[in-house]
Amino acid sequence: xAREEDxxxxxxxxxxxxxxxxxATQERELEAWLASxxxxxxxxxxxxxxxxxxxxxxxxxxxxHEEDVPRRLNRRSMIGSLMAAGAAACVGVLxxxxxxxxxxxxxxxxxxxxxxxGSVATLNTASKLSVQMKERERLVRxxxxxxxxxxxxxxxxxxxxxxxxVRVQAIGTAFSVRRRDEGTDVLVTEGTxxxxxxxxxxxxxxxxxxxxxxxxxxxxIAVATxxxxxxxxxxxxxxxxxxxxxxxxxxxAELNRYNRQKLIVDDPALGRQQLVGYFYTGEPENFAxxxxxxxxxxxxxxxxxxxxxxx
Amino acid sequence: MEPDRDLEMHxxxxxxxxxxxxxxxxxxxxxxxxxxxxxxISEDEIEDVVQxxxxxxxxLSSVAHINSGKNYFFQTAKMALFQRLRxxxxxxxxxxxxxxxxxxxxxxxxxxxxxxxxxxLERVRRLIAALPERCREIFELxxxxxxxxxxxxxxxxxxxxxxEQQAARGLKLILKxxxxxxxxxxxxxxxxxxxxxxxxxx
Numbered sequence: 001x002a003r004e005e006d007x008x009x010x011x012x013x014x015x016x017x018x019x020x021x022x023x024a025t026q027e028r029e030l031e032a033w034l035a036s037x038x039x040x041x042x043x044x045x046x047x048x049x050x051x052x053x054x055x056x057x058x059x060x061x062x063x064x065h066e067e068d069v070p071r072r073l074n075r076r077s078m079i080g081s082l083m084a085a086g087a088a089a090c091v092g093v094l095x096x097x098x099x100x101x102x103x104x105x106x107x108x109x110x111x112x113x114x115x116x117x118g119s120v121a122t123l124n125t126a127s128k129l130s131v132q133m134k135e136r137e138r139l140v141r142x143x144x145x146x147x148x149x150x151x152x153x154x155x156x157x158x159x160x161x162x163x164x165x166v167r168v169q170a171i172g173t174a175f176s177v178r179r180r181d182e183g184t185d186v187l188v189t190e191g192t193x194x195x196x197x198x199x200x201x202x203x204x205x206x207x208x209x210x211x212x213x214x215x216x217x218x219x220x221i222a223v224a225t226x227x228x229x230x231x232x233x234x235x236x237x238x239x240x241x242x243x244x245x246x247x248x249x250x251x252x253a254e255l256n257r258y259n260r261q262k263l264i265v266d267d268p269a270l271g272r273q274q275l276v277g278y279f280y281t282g283e284p285e286n287f288a289x290x291x292x293x294x295x296x297x298x299x300x301x302x303x304x305x306x307x308x309x310x311x
Numbered sequence: 312m313e314p315d316r317d318l319e320m321h322x323x324x325x326x327x328x329x330x331x332x333x334x335x336x337x338x339x340x341x342x343x344x345x346x347x348x349x350x351x352i353s354e355d356e357i358e359d360v361v362q363x364x365x366x367x368x369x370x371l372s373s374v375a376h377i378n379s380g381k382n383y384f385f386q387t388a389k390m391a392l393f394q395r396l397r398x399x400x401x402x403x404x405x406x407x408x409x410x411x412x413x414x415x416x417x418x419x420x421x422x423x424x425x426x427x428x429x430x431x432l433e434r435v436r437r438l439i440a441a442l443p444e445r446c447r448e449i450f451e452l453x454x455x456x457x458x459x460x461x462x463x464x465x466x467x468x469x470x471x472x473x474x475e476q477q478a479a480r481g482l483k484l485i486l487k488x489x490x491x492x493x494x495x496x497x498x499x500x501x502x503x504x505x506x507x508x509x510x511x512x513x
Contacts, residue, residue, distance in 0.1 A: 003358060011482040015475055018453075019460040042366030045332060050486055052333025054435055054454040101327055102375075113330065239432070 006043040009033055014047035055112065103129045105145070108258045108282055110239060118152035119159065124178075124236050125258045125281070146178035148189075148237060165198040166215045175207075176234060183216035187230045195221055239282060243275045248291060248308070251275055259284045266309040270297055328374055335380025336368065338431070341492040342381075343388055356395065361490070363391035438488050446481030449474055 013030055016022060022030065034040050105111050105123045112122045116133050123129060127145025131138075138159040140149070151159045153172025161168040161177050166184040168177055173191025177184060186195050188207045195213050196204040203220055207213040210227035232242035241254050249271035252263045258281040265271040273295045279287045288299045288306045300307040340361065347357045364387045377383045439450045448467070452458040460478070464471040 003362070007486055008479075008483055011486060012475075012479040015478040015482055018478075019471075019475060039362050039366055041369045042362055042364075045329065045369045046337070046365045047482060047486060048329045049332035049337050050482065050489060051454070052330045053337040053489075054439065054450070054485065056334060056431060056435055103327070109334075111330075111334070 006037065006040055007047070010040065010043035010047035013044055014051055017048065018051055101131045103131070107260055110236065117154060117157070117159075120150045122148045122237055124148075142177050142179060144179055146176060146236070148174070148176040148234060150174045150190075166195065167198065168193050168195045170194075173209075183214060185233075186213040186215065187233055188212070189230060189234065197221075235278070236281060239280055241279045241281050243277055243279070245274045245276060247271060248273045248275060248295070251279070251287070251291070252308075255279070255281060255284050255287055258282055260304075261285075262305050263288060264305050264307045266307055267297075270295065270308060270310060328368075328371060331374045331380070332368060335374075335377075336365075336384050337489060338434075339381040339384055340489050343384055344490055346385065347388070347392070352392070356392075359395060360388050360391045363395070364388040367391065434492075438485055438492075441488060442481050442484055446477050446484065449477050450481050450485075453478065 013033065016026065034044065101116075103111070103113050103121065103123060105125060105127050107126045109126075110122070110124060112120060114120050115131055115138075117138055119138070121129060121131070121140070124146035127147055128143035129145075129147055130141045130143065132141075133139075134157075136157060138151075138154070138157050140147075140159070140161045142161055142163045147161075149159070149161065149170070151170045151173050155171055159170045161170075163177050163179050163184045166177075168175065168186050170191065170193040173188065173193055175186060175188040175190075175193050177186055186193065186207055188209050188211055190209050192206060192208045194204055194206055195215060197215060205213055205221040205223050207223050210230060211223055211225045212230060212233075214222045214224075216222075232244060235242040241251065243251055248265055252265055252271075256262050261284055263284050275291060275294065277290075279290070284306055285299075285301065288308055291297070292299045292308055296311060297308050298311045300309055343364075344357055344361065347360060348354075352360070364384060367387050367390075368384075374380075435454075439447060439454065441447075442450055449463055452463045452466070453460065458466070460474055461471055464474045467474065
């Protein structure tokens with residue numbers, strides 16, 4: 001049946017496009033294949049989207065591979081130099097790159113997005129990002145929330161993250177940026193970044209692997225070394241919250257970022273209780289029950305909210 | 312379907328749309344098929360309707376205006392079904408009315424009932440785990456660990472085109488599984504008797 005063949009062809013092309021840029025000959029073959037039946041375009045979309053769906057396994061499990069960031073152009077990539085490699089491989093003539101690309105996540109969603117330059121952005125819950133690949137600069141605007149970047153090395157085009165007035169510049173490294181009401185956190189897991197605030201360019205701070213930079217309004221950028229803390233702070237990439245003596249108030253504020261069903265702590269004294277352990281960010285009711293047991297409180301579930309109250 | 316397609320849509324962010332379809336449409340395909348099956352649409356027709364739905368999604372120039380991928384997918388499929396039924400006159404008109412009366416809103420998900428990230432991860436893992444040995448190995452390396460195809464070939468001591476062939480074979484099986492998945496779930500939970508017996512379309 002023709003549909004079987006279409007699925008087979010679609011699977012073949014989807015895998016081909018996923019492996020890297022395609023040659024001019026292959027591009028013509030693909031066009032011919034698509035042209036022979038209108039439905040094939042739908043079949044190809046479905047196959048490529050299925051691969052993307054499976055990729056979510058990677059974002060959600062937080063696993064990354066060093067070499068996943070293609071930096072060298074391989075021998076087949078004549079057009080590749082223009083199109084940039086990576087999982088975002090595009091169908092030649094049909095698909096051009098946009099000037100600006102927007103990536104948003106919903107509450108509770110964690111999403112990994114390969115960028116055109118071979119870098120990878122992993123967005124945490126309820127975050128907004130826009131990406132512009134310019135000739136001299138790779139510009140990423142974090143409009144809200146939090147994202148972790150693994151930057152493909154390219155000395156000729158610095159990778160700059162804008163978070164309001166805060167700028168974080170990297171050449172080839174891995175780091176996260178989080179916008180909070182009080183300021184912006186920069187956590188560096190690999191390599192080195194440079195951070196500054198627009199208008200205060202004189203106060204530039206170098207932040208190296210294992211360090212965190214705190215950029216707040218009107219205060220010099222504070223840099224501290226805290227490799228373990230950084231690992232814990234980035235547990236969200238695998239859907240977890242790691243606590244090591246943080247208060248219940250803090251944990252509840254963190255979990256509420258991920259869920260529509262909000263946790264509420266009734267008693268200020270309860271809120272100051274310190275907690276230790278790993279919790280799934282997407283399971284507020286389990287969190288509440290476990291914590292209630294740990295600190296001897298009780299849980300009252302009420303539709304939109306889960307209250308942790310004194311017994 | 313418009314024969315004359317707007318070139319503009321191709322210029323749009325294709326990779327973004329593909330990723331969006333991956334996370335907002337693909338997870339609901341099984342459910343859509345189950346829904347169509349409940350309306351006693353034949354397996355062949357279902358296949359056509361699903362294909363039509365994907366085809367119309369390729370014509371989208373942006374997905375920014377779509378709130379619920381699932382809702383949109385069902386709506387699109389419903390339209391495709393109508394067009395098909397009208398064109399082919401394969402069902403009596405009263406069935407058409409009956410189908411028309413079905414509100415897509417009825418199948419729309421509660422905003423709260425978004426599958427959790429962990430459930431989704433489990434589902435992805437399950438899909439990959441069901442693959443034959445070699446395919447599974449390649450998929451785990453490529454999709455979960457993100458190892459590039461070239462390096463997978465080197466690690467497994469296989470020519471790259473063999474890895475690609477295996478990956479294509481695996482993807483074809485995954486596409487089948489995605490179509491079947493919710494049907495299987497539903498057979499277990501809701502309507503044990505109604506499951507179509509025997510093989511699907513040959």
